[in-house]
Amino acid sequence: MYPLTRLYARKLYRQKLIYIFFACFFTASFFYAFLISTPQMEEMLNINIGIVGRKNFPEFMMRFYVGTVGILFNVFLLTLFICEEDRNKMLYQPLLHGETRSRMIRSKIYVAVSMSMIFVLLVAFINYITAFMRWGYEIFEWAAFIRTIIKYLLSGIYMSVITLGIVTLCICTRGVWKTIFFVIIYLLIDQIIYGSNIALLQKIWVGYYLNLWTFAYEYQKITFSELLIGISIMILYGIAFFQISLYRTKKIDF
């Protein structure tokens, strides 16, 4: 690993926010697995534990992270990681020690993207742990297990692309609140587009595929064509965000 990437990784994983967030997430997952499966709670929350529990529980819990919560969590971390460093005059420090702008932003991107992927896998791990504690080996029904793991991996790809988008926003706006504002706007537009009937717009919108995979194909296998188109669109968005970040970083006047 390149020294700067390793340093950024060490710096990021020192953030207490990460550990607090995942402790809260574990608590929430535990609460859902153990407490909502009482008949009274099922009725009160209008859910059917027969559907959302057991082998489907990890997939059911995935939606609590992937999407709004995970994106907002990532945006808080990344604004600390990029915008706050920029404000504190720390972002450019590696450049005064022989690093290039390109290497600096690439290192930031590698750390940020791998972080978002690791977080999705960590969410999967937590959900499987709590599900196992509640239902035991029942959760490992082979077809459901493979389907869920694929969905987690797809969500990881989506979150990585969104992370690249957030990095791009951080570099372009160079402000914490501006970045958070634009991310909230994205989340609102995402809901509007998913709810709309404009097929062409949906097909080119990166967030549409996550909604498709997690809601339209809930507890079902995703068709190969939807999978291929979705991944292709995400890769295109990812490349675009990566190139814009590189270009903008080269143009910044610190």
Next chain:
Amino acid sequence: MEKIISVKNIRKAYKKETAVQNVCFELTPGNIMGLLGTNGAGKTTTLKMITNLSSKDNGKIVIDNVSLDENPGLALAKVGAALDTPSFYQELTARENIEYFAHLYKNIPNGQVMELLDYVGLGSQAEKKVKKFSLGMKQRLALARAMLGQPKLIILDEPANGLDPQGQINLYRLICDMAKERNTTFIVSSHQLHDMEKFCTDILILDKGKSILQGKTEEILSETTNIVDSILEEANAARSVLSGCKGINLVSQKGNQFTIRLESICFDEFVKILVANHLHIHYLSMRKHSLQDLFLKLTGGA
């Protein structure tokens, strides 16, 4: 002679305002160049262009025979810099902060971090978190960070800010020692003209982005005219005589205290003029033109 840095006609404009234009200079090993100017004169912009933190509109910068445009990584590998207000990771200790950046270098031996901290007088504070440091301590820590990798050129932007008088003297001594012992070249921007005059080998004064004076400090100060401090009776009469004389420039007047710059006449001739005009002299003292006098004259402050 070997040049550590060569800056040619660099220019930077922000929208309609030109921040820096046609600044040129060259420095050889062991030189200490004082970069002077009023606030907004373009000092920090110049330093940021040299360190590639800010793009330049045109011009050329070569550091140790490597063009900054062609190979910024290699060119800046020979440069250490402390710009703006010193910034660090507040939650890390002084040692951890320096170690963090030391990882970016391939050949930093173990123990060099502590050596650097000792060198800047922070050895005993190495395990203290930076958030508990005073501004002066942060300035010294920034210097230690700039010294990582034994750069040939160190750029310091107002390093004496926040230092007490003793701290300033220690810092300047440190810079002079490094320049002499290690042949390190320095570019130091500062408002401490009195100190800069003493320890800089070269001077560059910027005003509104333009270089208005540059050269060897000794030459600049020896070429310049003399200053006379005087107390004369009959202030009004003295004023009219002094303002009407050729070769004399009345710099300032406070009551009957006059500061006069002798531009094309010598001190004896000046005394003769006073006597010829029947001006009573209470006090008369000539001093050499200081960098501060020169700076004020050139930037319109006097």
